[in-house]
Amino acid sequence: MVTLSEENYLKAIYHLGKQGSVVVSTNAIAEQMETKASSVTDMIKKLADKNLANYIKYQGVSLTKEGRLAAASVVRKHRLWEVLLVEKLNFSWDEVHEVAEQLEHIKSEKLINELDAFLNYPEEDPHGDPIPDKEGNIKKVEKILLSQVDENQSCICVGVKDSSTDFLKYLDKHHISLGTSIKIISKEKFDESMTINVNNALINISKIVSNNIYVKKG
Amino acid sequence: MVTLSEENYLKAIYHLGKQGSVVVSTNAIAEQMETKASSVTDMIKKLADKNLANYIKYQGVSLTKEGRLAAASVVRKHRLWEVLLVEKLNFSWDEVHEVAEQLEHIKSEKLINELDAFLNYPEEDPHGDPIPDKEGNIKKVEKILLSQVDENQSCICVGVKDSSTDFLKYLDKHHISLGTSIKIISKEKFDESMTINVNNALINISKIVSNNIYVKKG
DNA sequence: ATATATTTTTAGACAAGACTAAAAATATAT
DNA sequence: ATATATTTTTAGTCTTGTCTAAAAATATAT
Ligand SMILES: [Mn+2]
Ligand SMILES: [Mn+2]
Ligand SMILES: [Mn+2]
Ligand SMILES: [Mn+2]
Numbered sequence: 001m002v003t004l005s006e007e008n009y010l011k012a013i014y015h016l017g018k019q020g021s022v023v024v025s026t027n028a029i030a031e032q033m034e035t036k037a038s039s040v041t042d043m044i045k046k047l048a049d050k051n052l053a054n055y056i057k058y059q060g061v062s063l064t065k066e067g068r069l070a071a072a073s074v075v076r077k078h079r080l081w082e083v084l085l086v087e088k089l090n091f092s093w094d095e096v097h098e099v100a101e102q103l104e105h106i107k108s109e110k111l112i113n114e115l116d117a118f119l120n121y122p123e124e125d126p127h128g129d130p131i132p133d134k135e136g137n138i139k140k141v142e143k144i145l146l147s148q149v150d151e152n153q154s155c156i157c158v159g160v161k162d163s164s165t166d167f168l169k170y171l172d173k174h175h176i177s178l179g180t181s182i183k184i185i186s187k188e189k190f191d192e193s194m195t196i197n198v199n200n201a202l203i204n205i206s207k208i209v210s211n212n213i214y215v216k217k218g
Numbered sequence: 219m220v221t222l223s224e225e226n227y228l229k230a231i232y233h234l235g236k237q238g239s240v241v242v243s244t245n246a247i248a249e250q251m252e253t254k255a256s257s258v259t260d261m262i263k264k265l266a267d268k269n270l271a272n273y274i275k276y277q278g279v280s281l282t283k284e285g286r287l288a289a290a291s292v293v294r295k296h297r298l299w300e301v302l303l304v305e306k307l308n309f310s311w312d313e314v315h316e317v318a319e320q321l322e323h324i325k326s327e328k329l330i331n332e333l334d335a336f337l338n339y340p341e342e343d344p345h346g347d348p349i350p351d352k353e354g355n356i357k358k359v360e361k362i363l364l365s366q367v368d369e370n371q372s373c374i375c376v377g378v379k380d381s382s383t384d385f386l387k388y389l390d391k392h393h394i395s396l397g398t399s400i401k402i403i404s405k406e407k408f409d410e411s412m413t414i415n416v417n418n419a420l421i422n423i424s425k426i427v428s429n430n431i432y433v434k435k436g
Numbered sequence: 437a438t439a440t441a442t443t444t445t446t447a448g449a450c451a452a453g454a455c456t457a458a459a460a461a462t463a464t465a466t
Numbered sequence: 467a468t469a470t471a472t473t474t475t476t477a478g479t480c481t482t483g484t485c486t487a488a489a490a491a492t493a494t495a496t
Binding site: 040057 | 444445446
């Protein structure tokens with residue numbers, strides 16, 4: 001039995017582990033989860049006791065095979081629920097995350113499998129993030145940050161790095177969503193802002209924005 | 219903020235309160251929730267502190283207006299989720315309860331309203347139980363226990379009192395479901411068992427069974 | 437290499453929710 | 467009316483998950 005709280009820690013370690021080294025620091029987890037380092041240390045020990053994490057004092061933590069599968073299962077549920085909310089229940093992509101945070105902890109094999117089928121086996125969530133399969137495998141899609149595209153190049157928005165409500169609403173306001181074509185008109189050396197063409201409108205976006213939009217060539 | 223545990227107690231008091239007097243005893247709650255009387259006393263105090271329950275020591279507990287609304291909201295969510303599971307996700311009526319026990323605690327106004335609309339505003343759950351509206355009102359449908367129907371009378375199954383997996387599977391085996399026509403052929407004085415006609419088959423059911431099936435005349 | 441800063445762990449406390457055992461209140465039976 | 471049985475509450479303990487403050491380990495800078 002994995003508790004709700006343990007699931008949240010597993011998920012945090014899972015996410016932190018794939019952006020950089022597999023070993024994750026106590027402070028990184030604390031920051032991600034908006035909790036205190038001492039709480040993290042306590043929980044890491046419990047995860048290690050349950051064979052969900054590898055832990056060496058002062059050296060950081062990584063997930064075991066079992067822990068990684070448990071984490072991927074939570075992520076799978078989170079993203080499938082997000083698809084349901086957007087596709088069937090009229091949620092917009094900036095409204096789903098909070099509710100999915102709750103739904104991801106519902107325990108029922110049948111429920112998640114039926115949900116998957118009902119949604120026609122989606123491969124991505126409403127933010128362009130891949131949905132792990134039952135074995136925890138995810139389709140690694142090649143995508144780069146908009147900030148890394150050169151002047152005069154065109155690309156297509158395929159995801160967002162920040163999926164906070166604020167950022168997604170900003171994108172809505174500028175009519176940027178998954179599938180939107182973007183052409184880089186010019187880049188400013190000074191502050192790394194860029195002017196882009198979206199739906200034949202020119203808009204200027206800051207480095208922070210271009211650093212949080214994933215695109216593919218085309 | 220009402221916690222998950224508080225919601226479960228509210229629901230128990232709500233259910234116990236409508237089958238008999240509105241004031242509910244500590245022991246009755248303990249039995250319903252499979253917990254100890256001392257735990258119930260502790261929780262009742264918390265509910266009273268939050269103005270969700272009226273509590274007089276040694277005299278039992280009842281729900282306040284606010285508590286009744288909170289309880290009805292949990293029941294509403296429970297039953298709407300059960301409808302989703304059966305109508306859209308291929309669950310049978312004996313599989314839904316456990317999962318609905320989890321889903322009923324998800325907090326999101328929008329989610330439950332959209333779910334209601336998506337399901338086309340159902341009035342009953344898969345066991346024939348009425349779904350409270352947003353204000354906590356339920357359509358009181360007149361139904362009687364099968365055990366109370368006289369010999370040679372016909373009736374239609376409109377609900378079940380016991381919705382345990384075991385009982386529902388028993389009904390499945392005998393092809394009794396919501397809407398099934400039942401004619402009482404004979405009643406045994408001795409043990410109050412009865413022989414009934416279901417889909418032109420004669421079956422004998424015990425008092426326990428006839429006491430857990432709701433029917434309407436017709 | 438040593439002093440300083442940062443990170444991580446430990447120790448001790450707290451709140452929620454549950455339990456056992458004992459005490460107090462209420463109900464029942466003679 | 468009094469003794470007995472049942473119900474309910476209290477007192478004290480436990481587990482989970484969190485926190486603060488202090489101690490220990492590790493990293494960084496001169
Ligand atoms: Mn999300
Ligand atoms: Mn979560
Ligand atoms: Mn149910
Ligand atoms: Mn429940």
